[in-house]
Amino acid sequence: MTLAPADDKQGPLVGLFVTCLVDLLRPSIGFAAIKLLEAGGARVEVPLAQTCCGQPAFNSGQRADAMAIARRVIDMFERYDYVVAPSGSCAGMLKLHYPELLAADPDYGPRAAAMASKCFELTSFIVDVLRVSEVDARFEGTVTYHDSCSSLRELGVASAPRRLLASVEGLELVELADREVCCGFGGTFSVKYPDISSAILEQKLRAIKESGARCVLAGDLGCLMQIAGGLARGGSAIEARHVAEVLAGMADEPAIAAPAAQR
Known part of the structure; x- marks a missing residue:
């Protein structure tokens, strides 16, 4: 498959947040996401130790559990140029709710905000960042x-x-x-x-x-x-x-x- 790639000779390094549903029930979505991102000029890595984004715990009012998960995700993904998910709900959790959850944490609060600025849903990243x-x-x-x-x-x-x-x-x-x-x-x-x-x-x-x-x-x-x-x-x-x-x-x-x- 051919896409119009980004202009940069060295594409951005993307950490793919696969999501637990994709990992367990529909892995082909993850492989499709990698194919699209790489064809658009990005370099993609998939951290193998990733698990859930914490949204079920967050939505159920289990804030302590959600915060623990958020810290783990930040530790794993903050080094990437961008974090991309083939899911609006998981991308929204990382981008909008992690900074809210960890706002009072002097260490992870700023790190959550920094990572949030580079988190994207898959199609928006392809169009708006890779310019495909x-x-x-x-x-x-x-x-x-x-x-x-x-x-x-x-x-x-x-x-x-x-x-x-x-x-x-x-x-x-x-x-x-x-x-x-x-x-x-x-x-x-x-x-x-x-x-x-x-x-x-x-x-x-x-x-x-x-x-x-x-x-x-x-x-x-x-x-x-x-x-x-x-x-x-x-x-x-x-x-x-x-x-x-x-x-x-x-x-x-x-x-x-x-x-x-x-x-």
């Missing part, structure tokens, strides 16, 4: 795109994935009705409030089906598993895929399947 606007990939058919709440509301990522998708040969993007509406996942929200989560999901599934697309894309695996579960339970043939896999020309991978508990 086109990919050499092909995907036949009509797709629609779901904006995750974290990417859209926390990080303001909306145009970057669409700009890259516009360059994919054979792909036609049809926008969802109420495209800014949540899918109902929200991490621990879907566990704490399953009835509300399911009701929100039903509205999202209706919009996806009405779009006429054969595939729904997103930049967060949590959202995609939520949506894939709903599609599977309803007997829909619509596929769910991470946007990185399509942009990297890896759409021959099987579509994202719903976790067993959701089927």
